[in-house]
C-alpha cells in the first residue's frame with residue numbers, strides 16, 4: 217500500500233488563514249485533511265479550502281518559461297527568459313518601470329519583490345491588489361489608531377456581546393470567521409447586519425439594516441448623534457484615550473444627521489437606526505466587522521474613519537470581544553502590505569519618504585548604486601491612469617501573481633493602459649487574461665509547492681510547508697526574481713540559500729516581526745504581530761493601554777457624508793454593486809479549475825429586485841442586457857427579493873460576463889481605491905426577434 221503523507225499548510229484563498237493538511241500520495245497532492253490544532257478554524261474548512269487541492273494538478277498549469285517571438289509565445293529555457301527580461305528592463309529609466317506584487321505569494325516573496333523593485337528597478341511604482349480591497353483600511357485605521365490592521369483576533373469575535381457587521385458577507389467570503397459570529401450569537405450576543413443585500417450572513421440577525429449602498433457615513437454619523445444625545449458615549453474612554461472629540465461633535469450633531477434625515481438618505485426605519493445605536497453603545501463589548509462594502513468607495517477612507525469613530529465613541533477598543541475588524545480579502549494581503557509591496561512604504565509601514573527609513577534600508581541592502589529615491593510611487597490604479605493619459609511615461613511592468621485584466625475596474629480602460637506598455641512580464645501559475653499582453657511568461661509554483669509564511673487578516677503570521685514539487689520547470693517566485701536580479705548585476709543582494717534566510721532578513725528590518733523566527737512560528741498558534749523580541753508572545757488584541765499613534769491617543773476623524781461618484785438618474789436608474797460568491801475566488805484562476813467548485817457555480821449572474829424586474833418585464837433565469845456608461849454585457853437575471861429595490865449585484869469572477877467591464881475607476885482621493893460598490897446602471901430585456 218502506498219504511504220500517504222500529511223503536510224500542514226494554510227488555505228490559498230481568503231484572509232481567514234485556515235490551516236489544514238495536504239494529503240500527498242506518490243509525490244502528488246490528492247486531498248485535504250483537517251488540522252485540528254489551528255485555533256483559527258479548529259479543523260473545519262469551507263468548500264473553497266476543502267477543495268483547494270483540485271486545481272494543483274490541472275493540465276492548464278504553466279510549466280515552461282515563454283517569450284513572445286513574432287507574436288507567438290515560444291517555450292524557452294530559464295536562462296534565456298531571465299537574460300531576455302534583464303536586457304529589456306535595463307533599456308528603461310527607473311521612472312519608466314513599475315511592478316505588481318501579489319497577495320497570493322508568501323511574505324518572503326513579497327519582500328523579495330519589494331527589494332527587487334526598490335533596489336534593482338530603482339522605482340517605487342510598486343503595488344498589489346490591496347489597492348483594490350483594503351487600501352482605505354490601511355490609510356484610514358493608520359490615521360485613527362496608528363495601525364492599519366484588524367484590532368482584535370478571530371477567536372475573540374465569539375466573545376463579543378454585540379456583533380455589528382457592515383459591508384461584509386462574512387458567511388460567503390470568510391466563512392470560518394462567520395462561524396465565530398454565529399458562536400457569539402449562540403453565546404447571547406446581539407447581531408446587527410447592515411448591507412444592501414440580505415445575504416446568508418443576515419441569517420442569524422436580530423436586526424437587519426438594508427440600507428442604500430454608499431450611505432455608510434450618513435448611517436454611522438446618525439448613530440453617533442443618537443449615542444451622544446442619549447449620553448451613551450463612554451466618557452472616561454473619550455477623556456483618557458482619545459482626541460478630536462469636539463471635531464466629531466461638530467460634524468455628527470448637525471441636523472443633517474438627525475435620525476429622520478439619516479433614515480431618508482439610507483432608506484432605513486428610524487427606529488432600527490436607534491436600536492442599532494443602543495445595542496452598539498450599551499452591550500458591553502461590540503465587535504464592528506467590515507469588509508469591502510465599507511472600503512470600495514470613493515469615500516472609502518471616510519467610511520473606515522466613521523467605523524473607527526463609533527468604536528472610539530463607545531469605548532469598544534482595546535478589550536476582548538470588541539474592536540474594529542476589517543476582514544482582509546486574499547490569504548496574504550495583510551502580509552503583502554506588511555512587506556512593503558506598496559508605493560509608499562518599506563516593510564512594517566516604514567515610509568519611503570522618511571529619511572531615516574530610507575537610509576536604514578539603503579544601508580542594510582548595500583546596492584552599490586543606491587535604491588529608489590525617497591519619494592512615493594504610483595498606486596496600481598494611478599499606473600493605469602498614467603498609461604492611458606500620459607503614454608510613454610511608464611513603459612515596462614513586471615507582474616507577479618495578479619490578473620488586472622479581470623480584477624481591475626473598467627476593463628476597457630485597463631486594456632487601453634496595457635496597450636501602451638512596451639514590455640510586460642507575467643509570473644503566474646496559469647495563463648490568465650493578463651498573459652495576453654505578456655512579452656515573457658514565467659511559470660511559478662502554487663501554494664502547495666512552496667515553503668514560507670503568510671499573515672492572515674488578524675495579523676497572525678503562519679507557516680506554509682511544501683507538500684510536492686511543482687510541474688515541469690516551475691519555480692518558487694523568490695528564486696525567479698533572484699535570477700532576474702542576478703542577471704541585472706545584483707547577485708549579492710539576492711544570495712539566499714533558503715527561504716528562512718529571507719524571513720530572518722525581514723525580521724531584522726521590521727519592528728513588528730522582529731521577535732519572530734521559523735522556529736517560533738512552527739507552533740500551530742503561530743504569532744500575532746507586533747512581536748518585538750524573542751520573548752514577546754505576540755499581540756492578539758491591539759491598543760489595550762494606548763494606541764500606536766505618536767502620542768498614544770486614538771483620533772476622531774469625522775467627515776460629512778458624500779454620495780457615490782456616479783448615482784442613479786433617469787437614464788441609468790439602478791445602482792450597481794459587485795462582490796464574490798461562496799464557491800469562487802476573485803478572477804476564478806484557481807476555483808474555476810476545481811471541478812467541484814466550478815460545478816456548484818458554473819457561471820455568473822445579475823441579481824435584481826423582484827419589483828424592479830417586474831417593471832422592466834424580466835423573469836428569473838432570463839438573459840438580460842446590463843448597461844453602464846462604460847459598456848454592456850449579456851447575463852442571466854437572478855430575480856430576488858433579497859436585494860434592496862433599486863440595486864443590482866454581480867460577482868466579478870467570470871470572464872464570460874465580466875462585471876468589471878461595467879464598473880468605473882472613480883477613486884478615493886486619499887488611498888486611490890476604486891468605487892466597485894456603486895455606479896449607475898440600466899438593465900434591459902433582450903427582445904426576441
Ligand code: SF4
Nearest residue numbers: 227230234262265392
Ligand atoms: Fe479558506 Fe477562507 Fe474558507 Fe478558511 S474560510 S477554508 S481560509 S476560503
